[in-house]
Amino acid sequence: MARTRLLFACLALAAPLVPATAQAAPLPASGLVLSVRPEMGTLSTTQLTCEPAGGLHKNAKAACDGLTPVDGDFTKMERAADAACTMELNTTKATLKGKWRGKKVVFEQVFSNPCEMRVHTGKVFDF
Known part of the structure; x- marks a missing residue:
């Protein structure tokens, strides 16, 4: 009986020293290249990484927060309900393009103007 108590006491003291093996596996990397090409304007391009948010994108965290619920597909994002744009025609x-959680992704969409693009994509293309 004394041996059993001693064994349990040793195990209790050693438990914090054993690294946890049931940790969640890290998500595969998400690295994206984003570009915006207005008909009347210049091409803009940036890099975005998610999980953790980073890259050259000035609103990286907000962009990743917008892409996460739609699994990296900005074409599935919902239009901001309270936004309004002019009728400007500037396609x-x-x-x-890149990888979202380890899977190759390529998405492209044309909007009637830059305002409509921002309304539909939030901070994803606000760089």
């Missing part, structure tokens, strides 16, 4: 192409 603008938004492109996203």
Whole structure:
């Protein structure tokens, strides 16, 4: 009986020293190249990494927060309900290429103007 108590006492003291093996596996890397090409304007490009948010994108955290619920597909993002844009015609192409959680992604969508693009994509293409 004394041996059993001694064994349990040793195990209790040693438990904090054993590294946890049931940790969640890290998500595969998400590295994206984003570009915006307005018909009347210049091409803009940046890099975005998510999980953790970073890269050259000036709003990296907000952009990643917008892409996460749609699994990296900005074409599935919902239009901001309270936003309004002018009727300006300046077709603008938004492109996203790279890897999202280890899977190759390529998405592209054309909007009637830069304002409409921002309304539909939040901070993703605000760089």
